[in-house]
Amino acid sequence: MRLATYHAHTTRCDGGDSPSRLAEAALASGMTDLGYSAHAAWPFATEWHLRPGDYEAYVAEIRELERRFAGKLTIRCGFEADYLPGVSAPDRGLYARFKIDYLIGSIHYVGAAYPGEIAEPWSVDGPTETVAATLDAAFGGDGKRAVRAYWNLMRDMVSHCRFDIVGHADLIRKRNGALGFFDESAPWYRKELERTAKAIARAGKIVEINTGAISRGAMDDLYPSAEFLSILYKQGARLTVNSDAHAAKDLTSAYDRAYRAAREAGFTELWFLDSGGWVPEAL
Numbered sequence: 001m002r003l004a005t006y007h008a009h010t011t012r013c014d015g016g017d018s019p020s021r022l023a024e025a026a027l028a029s030g031m032t033d034l035g036y037s038a039h040a041a042w043p044f045a046t047e048w049h050l051r052p053g054d055y056e057a058y059v060a061e062i063r064e065l066e067r068r069f070a071g072k073l074t075i076r077c078g079f080e081a082d083y084l085p086g087v088s089a090p091d092r093g094l095y096a097r098f099k100i101d102y103l104i105g106s107i108h109y110v111g112a113a114y115p116g117e118i119a120e121p122w123s124v125d126g127p128t129e130t131v132a133a134t135l136d137a138a139f140g141g142d143g144k145r146a147v148r149a150y151w152n153l154m155r156d157m158v159s160h161c162r163f164d165i166v167g168h169a170d171l172i173r174k175r176n177g178a179l180g181f182f183d184e185s186a187p188w189y190r191k192e193l194e195r196t197a198k199a200i201a202r203a204g205k206i207v208e209i210n211t212g213a214i215s216r217g218a219m220d221d222l223y224p225s226a227e228f229l230s231i232l233y234k235q236g237a238r239l240t241v242n243s244d245a246h247a248a249k250d251l252t253s254a255y256d257r258a259y260r261a262a263r264e265a266g267f268t269e270l271w272f273l274d275s276g277g278w279v280p281e282a283l
C-alpha cells in the first residue's frame, strides 16, 4: 500500500520546515505521496494562514517540487481551507484560480450561535487557555451549546462546500481532556456524531484519520475517536490517513496507531489521489 499524507504544513504557513525539506524527508522515509495543505482563508489571513499575496508563489514552489521529484515521489498541491461562514469557505470555486489538486475543509473557529451577535469566535484549535476564554466569550462557557454549534457548522460545511477531505473531524476533543466542557459519552453527543457521519457519507467526502494531536503532544489520541470512526464506517464514509505534519519529522507519525484504528472500526481500504481522482487501495 502507498504511504501518504495529504495534510502537511510548511514555513509557507505555520510549519517549521520548508516545502523542499518536507519532500526530501518524505522520499528518504519511503513515502509514495506527499500533499501540501497550507492554511488558507482566501482572501483573508490570520498570522498562521498563507498570506494572500503569497498564494501564487506557494503553488509555483510546490509545482516545481512536483517536477523535481517526478518518478520518485508523487507530489500534490492543496490547501487546508477554513470554514467560517461569511468569511472563508473550503470551496473549489473560490480556489479555482490557483489550479490546485485538492482541498481540505476544516473548522478552527465557531462563531456565537445567536444570529446578529458579535463576539470573538470560539477558537477550537488554540492553546487550552484560549479555548477556555473564547468558549466563555462566544458561548457563555456553555460547552454543550458550543459543541452542538460546532457539529451544526460541520454538517453545513460538508453539505454546502465543494472540497475533498474533512480535516480533523472532531477537533473539539483536543482540549476537552484538560477542560472537560462536554461529556463524550453522552447520548446527545452520539446523536451529533451519527447525524454528522450521515451528512459526510451523503456528501461523498473523505474523512481523514489525523495523527497530529499525538505528534504535537496535544492529546494522546487520533481524530476521529474510535467511536466516531466506527459510526463513520457504518455510514459508508471513505477514509484516508493524514499526519497534519508541521515538521518533516512528523510526516508519518503514529501511522501504526492510525492503521490499527481504521481496521478496528471495520475499514478495509484507504483512498489516495491519482491524477484522475481519488482511488481506493486495500488496507
Ligand SMILES: [Zn+2]
Pocket (backbone or CB within 6 Å): 080, 106, 108, 167, 168
Ligand atoms: Zn487544522
Ligand SMILES: [Zn+2]
Pocket (backbone or CB within 6 Å): 007, 009, 080, 244
Ligand atoms: Zn492542518
